[in-house]
Amino acid sequence: MKKKFLNMNTRFFLRSGVKMNSFYYISSMLLALLLLIGVTSAQNNAEISGQLISDKGAIPNQKITLSKMLRENLLEIGSVNTDNNGFWKFTELDVGQNYLVNITYQGATYREVVYTVSGLNLINFNLTGAIKGKVKHKNGTDISGVLVTLKDNLDIDIDSIVFNTTTDKFGNYSFENININKGYVVEVIFQNTPYKESVMVLNNTTENLDFEVYDSTTESDDLEIVLDHIILTQDFNGLSVTEAVIWKNTGDKVFFDPKQQSFLGISTPIGIQNFQTPVMECCVQQKEGEVWINPMNPIMPDGMYQT
Incomplete structure (x- = not known):
């Protein structure tokens, strides 16, 4: 009887053990599931x-x-x-x-x-800030009816225009309801030439930003080379030639072609190989003994362009 009693207890203990192990197993699974739900919830929280x-x-x-x-x-x-x-x-x-x-x-x-x-x-x-200013010609004339655009100074590839306006008959423009503590770019278009200035609008302030504009030209007659620096280096692949050129606008007009068809030329050695330039490929035309470069951006009077 004693032996049988022990066997019954043993069987009961083993069965109880199975039940307890199953309970712990199920509890562990539920805990893991709850943790997973918690992590998923945190990822969308x-x-x-x-x-x-x-x-x-x-x-x-x-x-x-x-x-x-x-x-x-x-x-x-x-x-x-x-x-x-x-x-x-x-x-x-x-x-x-x-x-x-x-x-x-x-x-x-x-x-x-x-x-x-x-x-x-x-x-x-x-939206408690403001930007105001005046657009005048270099000769002192107020410029009316020109487009002025306010843009977000965001470093992302999306449409950044906040809104547009035009100057009044006195050359004045204004932007109201500007979101403060942010950087912006104000752009004026005169004779198809863009003029850009950056501005920071602070707490409840009105920032004043005036523009001086010039007549424009696509002729490069007043562009002069003021520096032409050539560096020769020898390596295992042969002779390497590096040339730095700076043009200066000595005229009283902005050099700019909105159609991007005006180029500046420099001579190069005949038979040059492995020609490289930091200028974008779309803005370079290479021919035998010469290279033509589109500066893309306006060159203001007394302004420089380097390549």
Whole structure:
């Protein structure tokens, strides 16, 4: 009887052990599943939020869109409207993802880039800044009716225009409702020639930015070579020739061809091989004994171009 009793206890103990092991196994699986859910939740637990205000106070019921910044394009993933106090929020975003916040308000487009979001990301749009200025010709004449463009100074390959305006009859222009504490580029187009200046708009300030413009020409008669430096080096592959050339605009007009068909030429040794230049391939024309280069950007009076 004693032996049988022990066998029964043994069987009970073994069966209980199996049940306990199964319990621990199931518990471990549930714990692993919960941890996986937690990790997945954490990967989609980033948030971008902020407030939209102007010099008149909070801006309610304004649409704000959010896009993922992919390698080659933008993918809009949703939009929200600001509440009565101008607040807005996007939740359940991918941690480590780059996003672009976009607002179109009173004809202007405002953008903010949020890189590799994690946790809570606060992006406020404070439209209380302004940029004003005047466009004048070198001879002192006010230039009316020219296009002036305000651009975001963002280092991304997207349309960066905030909005456009034109100068009045006195050559004045202005941009209101500028998002503060940001850098911008103001561009003036006169006689198809662009003039660009960078500006930083700080707290509740009006930045003044004037432009002086010139007549333009596509003729290179007033461009003179003021430096032509040649360096010869010998290596195992033969003779290497490096040449640095600087042109100066000695005239009173800007040298610029909006059609990109005006070139500057320099002579090269006959039979040159392995010709290399930092200029983009599209802007170089090589012929026997000469190379022609398109400077692409305007060369202002007294300005230099080097290659």
